[in-house]
Amino acid sequence: MKKLFALLMAAMLLVTCAFTAASAEGEKYLGVMLSTNVMSLDTNLATDGESFEVIADCIDGLMQMDANGAAIPAIAESYDLSEDGTVYTFHLRDAKWSNGAAVTANDFEFAWKRIAKEAGEYAYLLDTSVGCIKNADAIIYEGADPETLGVKALDDKTFEVTLEVPVSFFPSLMYFPTFYPINEEFYNSLAEGTYGTSPETFLSNGAFVLEDYAPGTASLSVKKNDAYWDADSIKLAGIKYQVVGSSDNALTAFRSNTLDVVTVSGSQVGAVEKDASLSSQLKVTGAGYLWYLTFSQTANNANGYLANKNLRLAITNAIDRESLVENYVMDGSLDTYTAVPPQFAASSTTGEDFSADQDQFLDYVGFDPDKAAAFFETAKAELGQDEFTFTLIYGNNEGDEVAKVAQAIKADLEDLLPGLTVNLQPMTKSERLDKMQNDNYEIALTRWGPDYADPMTYLGMWITNNSNNYGFWSNAEYDQLIKDCTTGAYITDYDARWAALLQAETIVMQEAVIAPLYTKANANLIASGVNGIQFHPVALNRVYKAVVLE
Amino acid sequence: MLKYVLKRVGLALITLLIIVFLLFWLVRVMPGNPFPSERMNDIQIANKRAEMGLDDPVLVQFARYIIKALQGDFGNGTSLYYGVPINTVLSKAIGNSFRIGGIAIVIGTLIGLLLGITAALNRGKFLDGFCTVFSIIGVCVPSYVFLIFLQYNFAFRIPFFPYFFDPNRFVFSSVLPSLSLSLFTMSTIARFTRNEMVEVFDSDYVRLAESKGMYGRTLVLRHVLRNALIPIVTVLAPLVVDLLTGALVVEKIYGINGIGKLMVDAITGEGIDYNYVLALGILYSALYIGVMLAVDLLYGVLDPRIRVAAKGEEA
């Protein structure tokens, strides 16, 4: 027995030595960190940024993002818009799938109808709250025939989309993976549940083709697609993705040259900045997410105390957001005082960021202990209550800094509002959402990332009965404003709509429906010599089409 | 013997059925949705639930599940690797975890035994003290802390081993995670071996053997170790199951697609993936039950006086 084991050990050692010689690779791939596993390469099922990023490496939609996040043509060479602004006609260029088939208008029609039919997580991008594609609501929510969706392949190269009402940002939706094409013939040739589960069961028409992937894998790779319509401008040989579950580990992986692009945690940024060679490779980019507190405003929870506007205002004025981002988040995130975070939605007429002015709501939200105390006194008088105890729920798997932020908020509130006690309750994201959706919480620390580059991606959440209106807050004036902006009076007048959106945001802030905290940023380390990665806070967080390795 | 084994296997199937039902019911009671639901409204969520058959009585769902499971179909992922049949994902993860865990068990048991025997033979001397301190540190330092230490020193400072797990260089890239996982087993086995052997050394029959002139390796291996093995095997058994079924943090740090991470992701991910929890639960229970049966049989081999089976079942 012992001899056998000795043999085994010896064999292991031998194999170890045999493999020590690094496997020689051809052209260098870019090593990129993913913070979670890729959940699906199927545009209908994918819900996370990592999946979207890999899908976008391999598939082009009608439009793509330029370096500034504006929509520029991809598979669609050009498009026409009808005079009433409701019919888009996209003219497709000659592009090929990786199996040699041509990319046709039917690929889009098939994929979009599938999204509507399956009514999954991102189907809402088609409905009247966002994309306003004709009949989408009836198909998604009432089970109408998917064939009635307002999309049509006029011929192989012409794709027509009919909207219910004009949507000013519609072209920029086209770079979101939900709107990407799938080759119908190829899809139908596969067994159920196998599409996108391996390089063989996945077609690409984009800059890269899938080289090595299986569901659940911690490492995957894509390589350059020579048949890509714009192959000449792609300089990168391929990308090797590695899932790094602990951000603490990412820094060492970067220093060991295992990875070229990593995201480090806020607590590491300080160490990175002290190191001369590392700090020159640090690049902070906006991640888009707004972290905020939401309050249950129904009588079901906390005796209905949080329905009191002054109590909410007291809380939102007692949080030192500057200290929060400087001392605890630390990755370059921005302290935020607006319900729509900055840096993702700019007016197409003036070019000005919707939330550039962070001081505009200082009367209602900010850090002002005196004002907080005053609001608190009013609330106490109104509620006839001197002591309050609330439970703050937050996710334990939503980032390293979340628990720290929760503890800092607790310390701030208890410090500045004597009589208020905050109990912390971590839970999984799934449980947190469940509690919030079923109005079974008091205060929650939650986040929302923009799905498209328009303030509506945030402001649309607080209309009555929206599933993301976790406060169950309701305001008729607000509902009307949002309605006017999506399907009503303002849809054709861009500037008026913009002003109306601002007016809606003002109501949210006045009422302290939510307490915005900070806009998340990512602290990236990018190896010197790697140029041209485009970072975006919306839709696709990282785009590699312009990457050049030196 | 065969009769006894068959009877145990039959019982195991019933036990397994009870476990699966318990689990089946418990995951449905847990708060949370079985799929991501942040952007879906109540209608969509209700439709999805109906589509998955979650509105049916639990017993009906259970029967449906069992019938499918018996055909080898454990369903598709709902909050993990959406829509992909679980078997596809599991087969890879099981392969990785079994191999890494397997190596860890072999290393842990062998070195643990060696350490324990050495300590027992040098009772009260320096080596004995060293073994004590080593095992105590070994159970106090979590395996992932040890892995970070190994990774930092032997994959970064001295870049000998790969920094992340690489399925294409399996054995080589399993060294660090296996070694770190084996630490706890090593310490436990070393401690148990040492304490047991010391006790056996003091027993009357070893004294008798000694007085009959037996000494050296024969005595240690044939009499002392063999008699000390029963508690060692007993503590080793659950460790084997745990190691084979993966270790969350180690898998996360070293980028291993293993079942420990799958299980936790299935419960704490975007939703609770009932199908993964069940499939992994079945796997874990089956392994545990199997290993426990093996241990009961092993008792009889190690000490023929032990009869786990009731009278009449031995044949």
Next chain:
Amino acid sequence: MAKKNIQPAAAAAQSVYTPVPGDFELLHRRDIRTDANFASQSYWKGVFTHFFKNKRAVVGLIIITVIILLALFGPIMNSYDYKDIVQFRNEKNKRVVAKGIAPRIPGLHKLLTGEEYDDSFKDLTFLFGTDDLGRDLWTRTWYGARVSLAIAFITIFIDMIIGMSYGLISGYFGGLADNIMQRFVEIANSVPRLVIVSVLAIFMPKGMALVVVALLLTEWIGMSKIARAEMLKIKEQEYVLASRTLGARNSHIIFREILPNTIGPIITQVMFSIPTAIFTEAFLSFVGVGIVLPHCSVGTLIEDGFNNITTLPYQILPPIIVLALLMLGFNFIGDGLREALAPKLEDM
């Protein structure tokens, strides 16, 4: 034995036997030593005597006592609170937080280097440093030690009461009883802890009580397996048969005849289940069903330290050292007890 020699126990244990009339006639050698006569003192008194004669056991006892004392009084030995962030506002009304400060004693630092620390907290002493939120780790470590000590003692209790009895009974009766009891163990062990605890959390408040319930559910299983294995081994030995033949009751045989002979592996198992339990608590706390932030335990402190291991490497050391010392202490005590409880180990 003709006549029982009634002497003070301690003296009997030590002294050279003095022959009395009526005794057996002694051999010619006058310096012969006899066994210490344990029958002449109560069993527990003998255990006590032996235990305190064992130097390592005493050291273990001292370690545990010191940790308990520090857990009780450590948090109040300085002015910090376990949950308060050490911070102040500077002249620009900006918040300055004492986070991530390595262990420091300003006086000592000045003595050794002749310099003062060059930050805003140069006059403050942090024996173990501060964590990434700016809380004093000395205070938190000892505060956390309270929880973990409680977990350790609860585990010992669960192991010794539930696990041991369950295993001994299952092994002793064997057959159908064993079969049913072992199938129950398989069921109890097979439902993932995360699932069962999440469900329990619906019905009872999250916190220490839930952790204890979670430990009660599965923590005894390892011990029961060991006790059962020992029982299976020992129950076939002749003295058990003899006892049974003499008409001893089952409970007498299990707990008085066999238990003392199985105590070795049982104590080892208790010792090794303590750190497992401490980490289980940390895991449950992390997923949100255990103790609630800003409370802490040694286990959660180790996890915090691990999360900052590259940036604040000193942070993980105090809790790990406390845990290791705790284990060392318990192991020394365990070894001492083992030898004291099983007299055959004693040099006779």
